[in-house]
Amino acid sequence: MTFSQAMFFMSTLFTLAACNPQEVSIEEQPVAASCQPNEPCDYSNKAKIWLPETDLSPETPFNINLSIPEDSVIIDAKLEGVTMYMGYIPVTFSRLADIYQAQTMVGICSEKNMEWKLRLQLQDSEGNTQHINYFFIVRY
Numbered sequence: 001m002t003f004s005q006a007m008f009f010m011s012t013l014f015t016l017a018a019c020n021p022q023e024v025s026i027e028e029q030p031v032a033a034s035c036q037p038n039e040p041c042d043y044s045n046k047a048k049i050w051l052p053e054t055d056l057s058p059e060t061p062f063n064i065n066l067s068i069p070e071d072s073v074i075i076d077a078k079l080e081g082v083t084m085y086m087g088y089i090p091v092t093f094s095r096l097a098d099i100y101q102a103q104t105m106v107g108i109c110s111e112k113n114m115e116w117k118l119r120l121q122l123q124d125s126e127g128n129t130q131h132i133n134y135f136f137i138v139r140y
Contacts, residue, residue: 037115037135045069049118049134056138058108064118064134066093066100071125079106082115082135091118106138114138 035041040050048067056062068074077091086107093100106116118134 035135037137041134043132045072045122045124045130045132047072047120047122047130047132049120049132051136056106056136058106058114058138058140061103061105064091064093064102064104066102066120067098068100068122069124072122072130074100074120075123075129076119076121077102078119079104079116080119081106081109082117083111084109084114088119108140112140 038051038054038056040048042048046069050065052063052065066074074093077093079089079091080087086109089104089106091102091104093102106114115135115137118132118136120132120134122130122132124130
């Protein structure tokens with residue numbers, strides 16, 4: 001084996017070793033949507049997420065509204081920092097008439113414009129799991 005072949009082999013090996021396994025299986029990829037942060041978002045599985053008030057401040061309670069198909073249930077919901085990872089904040093939705101609503105808040109960060117995401121896991125009546133991400137920005 002020549003030196004150049006050995007270098008090619010080693011670089012390929014390091015590249016493959018550096019790849020991380022996918023955290024979510026192909027079947028559990030997030031449900032598709034193209035939405036702007038803090039704006040209402042309709043997802044391909046007929047879920048909808050919106051903020052009643054779009055100007056959010058840290059350490060101030062705010063609501064998140066959710067509409068999901070009747071045959072779906074909420075398995076998990078949490079907030080995670082995008083701009084800066086700050087752990088996760090569990091979110092609990094309560095049923096209000098024909099929607100779900102959660103009251104939550106996020107901590108203050110060194111970033112004046114901090115992007116967060118709601119990570120929502122749903123399950124339909126057939127047992128299929130769906131992951132939804134909703135992004136929003138908190139400013140101070």
